[in-house]
Amino acid sequence: MNRDVVLEMFDRQLRREARSAGAGDRVERTGDVVRHLSTGDGSTGDGWATVVWSDLDAATADAAIAAQVRHFTDLGREFEWKLYAHDQPADLADRLAAAGFVPEPAETLMVAQVPDLPTGIDLPESVQLRPVTTPADVDLLRDVHDQAFGTDFSGLRESLLTQLAADQLIAVLAMAGDIPVSAARMELHAGTDFASLWSGGTVPAWRGKGIYRALVAYxxxxxxxxxxxxxxxxxxxxxxxxxxxxxxxxxxxTIPYVYRRSPIFIDRQ
Incomplete structure (x- = not known):
């Protein structure tokens, strides 16, 4: 796999040409910035808001940052600027920090070719996988994520239901009897070469048993x-x-830079 070629494809297909995932989800293009927002069922301000792409330089960056801050402050919303190491200008991180953004832990953008990945599912004897198909399943998934990550995922519920209804999301639970012990999601980006894995998380007592790998294989x-x-x-x-x-x-x-003005859920791996 040619890393440079795949990175260019990722930037173009999932960032610069980002697409809406359906009702309650929208992509906005303003100047040299692309924003991706989710408002759940569209009736509240809950959900996440992210700058996914920018095409800036030293002469335009500060004004573009200020414009996004004004936009989301007027809406009373917190938002994230998803900064990648190759984004320009080279000091964009410093400019975001100077504007009041707070960096969260760095993440690594990783990609694999689907045919190269293992698909064998090897689970502990007492654990079975169950597709997420109903609102009750989504609640179980949310509860597992809360336990696994120590984060409140309640604001994600409506977005997940919207994506499930639009067939743009695959989600799965690992169940030990009637108890969910792990969960994971995959977003399907129609019209692109990519699907995205999100929030594979296992409750502490069940870690180290191969469940995470099984969810990737699934x-x-x-x-x-x-x-x-x-x-x-x-x-x-x-x-x-x-x-x-x-x-x-x-x-x-990649580092999520967050501008905080009001409580809001921002999803991250």
Missing amino acids: RTRIAAERGYRYLQVDASDDSRPILQRLGFLPLTT
Whole structure:
């Protein structure tokens, strides 16, 4: 896999040409900035808001940053500027910090070719996988994520239901009897070569038993069936070694820079 070629494809297909995921989700292009917003069912201000792409230089960056701050402040919303290591200008991180953005932990953009990934699912004897198909399943997934990541995922519920209804999301639970112990999602980016893995998380007592790898394999099978060429993930330090052993390659790093004005959920791997 040619890293430079795949990174250019990722930038073009998922950032510069980002597409809406359906009702309650929209992409906005203003000047040299692309924003991706989710408002759940569209009736509230809950959800996430992210600058996914910018084409800036030293002469335009500060004005563009200020414009985004004004826009979201007027809406009373917090938002994230998704900064990648190769984004320009080279001091964009410093400019965001000077404007009041706070960096969150760095993540590694990793990509694998779907045919190169293992698809065998090996689970503990007492654990079975269950597709997420109903609102009750979404609630279980949210509860697992809350336990696994120590983060409030409640604001994600409506967005997930919207994506499920639009067939743009695959989600799965790992169940130990009636108890959910792990969960993961995959976003299907129609019209692109990429599907994205998100929030593979296991509750502490069930870690180290191969469940995370099984959830990756489950989603890989579906990505192959749907004809996707690549799987992409923004990997945390915890998941990066596992993904690398499975065949994912690091392309670059990314840091979410968050501008906080009101409580809001921002999803990250």
